[in-house]
Amino acid sequence: MNQRLCLAVVAILSSLSLAACTSLPTSSSPSPFDVDAPNAQPVDLAAGGPVADADPESLLSSFLLACAAGASDDYATARLFLTSSSAQTWDPHKLVTIYSTDSTPKVSYSFDPSKTDTLNASITATGVGSVDQNGVLSPAETSSLEARFHLVRENGQWRIDAPADGVVVSQASFTASHELVSLMFLSATGDSLIADPRWYPTRRVETHMLEGLIAGPQSHLSDALVNAIPSGTSISAGGIELSDHVAKVSLNGTLPSDDRGKQLMAWEISQTLQRSGRVNSVEINVGGEALPSSGLPSQPSFDLDSAVALNSNGLVRIDGRSVSTRILPITPSSSASLPAVSPVSSSLLAWREDDRLVLVDSSTNATRVVDGSEGQYSPSIDRFGWVWDIPRGGNLRASRIDGQNLAIASENQSLNGVSAVRVSPDGARALLLRQVGGSTSAWIAGIERRGSGEPIALTDPEPLAGLSTGVDDVSWAGRSTVVAVRQGGLRAGNDQMDEVSLVTVPVGGFPSVLALPTGTQRLSAGSSSATMVIRGKDGNYQVRSGALWQSLEGNLRDVNFPG
Structure with a gap:
């Protein structure tokens, strides 16, 4: 049964839920962490129409409430606050501008004393993002948003005239109705x-x-x-x-x-x-x-929860708490680092040896060495057998064990400053770490491919919400969720934070933030954010185990899940 709640109640519930969150552990002792849970039921917002003889402030406040409830009644109530002509032409579906629930919108007014039947108002708040008429979310370009309104008297009552197409709502209201x-x-x-x-x-x-x-x-x-x-x-x-x-x-x-x-x-x-x-x-x-309803194709299968790492015995496979040495056609040298494994076949591996990229297929005993690999991050192997890395001189490179090398570019943007690439398990998207303006940020791009799976180019990278600065590492957690280690960041009100954060971003969604142990620098995830390993600046690893963070024993280094 749907609950009909006013916007104020939604905001209160949201703040209570935030206050109830626990933090991730900040030491090596096992501690509980939060796991996302779906909402039990959608919330159906409701709002009333304009009150007779309402002053401009009350009218505007009630209009914003009606906009928050607009998805439930196709904005019929919100139109009652507009002049008769504007009610016919206003398109509320064109854009939803979303502000932070943690911020308090500020309203200011300006008017000409000689005109008692008209005034202007503006609303400013902390911006989160916007959703266009196609349902696509874009992060806010600036930390502040402003909406302007023109109010006039119509038949003796204040009404909003010629508002910009779209609505302005809080994040709590938006996620309650969408x-x-x-x-x-x-x-x-x-x-x-x-x-x-x-x-x-x-x-x-x-x-x-x-x-x-x-x-x-x-x-x-x-x-x-x-x-x-x-x-x-x-x-x-x-x-x-x-x-x-x-x-x-x-x-x-x-x-x-x-x-x-x-x-x-x-x-x-x-x-x-x-x-x-x-x-x-x-x-x-x-x-x-x-159309046929049976015998339809099925999705490719992935093996995302068995990690690889290096130890004194060579390259090892990690299944839960079990560690086994891989038998390979060549043994990693003492300089070997940053191993990677395919998301669909554990036989295809790659690692770095100084500035060389080593490719190995244990099922065929094939090996290959590619010169000129740079950076502090592991290569990424996609489901089509292409190994992605950062070559000398920058940009991106994709190599195959059969001898092919491809230079990968973006359609319209330079890829200068890219320090790491992570291809999604389904091979459709690439995460990029980029040095922009003296800080490291995370970006996402689509991968254009031929029918054979050969990569052609990246679509123009777009910034990821919540990851515009201070990003140390980024990983896929399954096919469509991104997790990242971020140093610092901003609280509500734009106050700077000092702690290390785990930022989780569903592709196309809003980021969520939890604290990580002090000193965390690297992470890698498997099929979900519940399967994750983190590394501190001391070189020690911790893994999620049920509701705990626990130390990963065995003198392991460079632990990475597939992809």
Whole structure:
């Protein structure tokens, strides 16, 4: 049963939940840490219309409450606060500007004493980000946001005239009424579905997801992903019928010409709608013809929770608390460091020896040495067998054990200053550590590939929320979550922090921050943020074990999970 709560209550609940969080341990003794848990139920916000003879301050405050509740009533209440002409033209869906729940918006007014029926108001607050009409979240470009309003008297009552398209809401209100969901688009290789994250209103979320899927990938991924739904497809009048967790989808349009195309279309739609959390199975009808619901492709499998490391015996594999030495066609030299392993085959490995990159496939006994590898971070191996590193002179390089080397560039941006690259398990995205303006930040880019999986280029990198400065290391935790070690950062109110933080960022989502043990410099994660190893500046490692941080014994160095 939905709860109808006012914005003030949501803000209070949010602050209480933040206060209840515990910190990660700051010593080697085992201590509990927080684990994300899904919300039990969506919150349905509600707001009232304008009160007769309300003053400008009360009217504007009530309008903001109505905007926060707008996803529940399609902004019908919010329009009541506008002049009659503005109510017809205002587009609240164009942009949602989000401010920090921890900040208090400040309202200021200006007016001409000679004009008693008009005044201007502005609202400033700590900016978090914005979500466009396609559901794509962009981090705030500055720490402060400002919204301006023009108020006039209409029929003796104050009303807002000609507001900018879009709404301004707190993060607590936004996350109470919207969901972060994944639209699943086909990879260029045709063997995998890749998540394209979007924020949609919880109300009618399945319809929003299907509309977004038909429209295609967000613009910066359009060259990296493929839409299996033919152009010109639309949702029929019947739309989506949801009953007993079964979604019945009715579409207008032309079917793909072959059986493979029909399977891929059904796979894309089914996997997308099942990520709403309310759909277990999907039945699809296009122009009166049913798409297949069985025998659909399956996602590639990954082995992400077995790490590699070096010790006095050579290169070892770590499974939980078990450590075993790998039998390889060549033995790592005494200068070996920074090992990496494939996310799909434990036989493909790589490591650094001084400025050389060593590639080994234990299943075929093949080896290769690539000169000119630089930096303090391990290479990254993608699921197609390409080993990514930073070559002498900068930028990016991808190498294969069969002798191929590729220089990887971005479409429109220079990759100068990149110190590390981490390819996602599905091979669709790359995390980059970059030196920008004297500080290290984390960026994300899509990877364009040929049908064979060969990388062609990166899409233009975009900054990751919460990771614009002080980032020491970054890792994938599964296919679509990023974890990072950040030194310092900003509290609410822009106060500088000194502690070391674990920043967790779902791709397309908001960052969350927890404290890490003092001195933490490196991390690597497996299939989730619950499978993680951290290294302090003393060289010692700690791992997550259930609800604990525990020391990792065995004189290990350079521990890394696959990827």
